[in-house]
Amino acid sequence: MTGADRLDRDLEALLRRRLERGLYRRRRVVSGPQGPHLRVDGRDCLGFCSNDYLGLAGHPGPAAAMREAARRYGAGSGAAHLIVGHTAEHGALEEELAAWTGRPRALLFSTGYMANMGVINALVAEGDRVLEDRLNHASLLDGGWLCRARMQRYPHVDLSALERELAAPDAGRSLIVTDAVFSMDGDIAPLGALADLSDRYGADLMIDDAHGLGVLGPGGAGTPAELGICWQRLPIYVGTLGKALGTFGAFVAGSNTLIEALIQRARTYVFTTAPPAPVAAATRAALRLAREESWRRERLARLVTRLRHEADRAGLPLAPSRTPVQPLLIGDPREALRLSEALLQEGILVPAIRPPTVPAGTARLRITLSAAHEPGDIDRLVETLARHYRRSAA
């Protein structure tokens, strides 16, 4: 038996187990731009699955900015930010992101995953502890697990459990980490109460606003702005650019000192190639649209209301959420998959989200809305879903 045979034999056993448990993942191939109407695996469908909340991923404006920057800069960035990868486009985007989120400075990262890993690892060390909400995004959990500090998870938004942990004596620093809008549930973290706890116990507080930036708050400035909490009480803010902004990348915003410390210490910043300048240019164009075209947020909010109202009438128990993430909890992963496949047969794409992305026993359809949806799209979704959901419950 060759090395390759041995490896394949072991991996095949692992894959078989996944398949049997309804946990096997497959990729779909999309042709054409993002938007509610997608061509997926060669067939047209109506999607409720992307994080393109404002409808900017397929917008011609950012694409034109990207082409123009590619003409001036070329496609590649050549090196890390600290060598020669940091261009005027990156610098301007950082200033615009800082202004948008109302913070002194911002620092670009290549992805949200890397921003979260980098920040947590830069801020805590052996002897410290990280306290995370159980339903935090995988990148935050991985950041906690892969750093040298002790990782403790508290039950979802259970502030008394968190307070008990904080009250237990600990010699090192404590870093509380939370999603601002929970990515698979759509609910909003109690950021004010978390800030109070961080003050009371001298802990640091980091929030990941991947699903709030662009969507919530005046001008789309994010969840802190929505809740009216000043930046000094939420001093470590992570935003991503691949969701409402429709492009790619992420940033951390905070004090000048925080940003300088991250430039020195965040390994996922230091040891990686800078995102290409055309990506930064596209994001600048998307940021202008996201800030200025408030009608996108207003339209999105109306679509969320319509979905919840229609789902309620049809007896579909959506989880409580006022954001564009609207999950329908199913429980069993095979059943979630069956429902998702039944919808696809009718040309509607809603992904079944299964463990380990969500806790065991909470497989769901994660419905997401975009400002680019039409009211009639919502009605079609609810009508189709109601037919198949009833059938599955019977």
Ligand SMILES: *Cc1c(COP(=O)(O)O)cnc(C)c1O
């Ligand atoms: C998507 C997401 C990330 C990761 O961002 P990428 O730029 O896609 O790597 C981080 N945190 C949350 C809450 C997310 O939803």
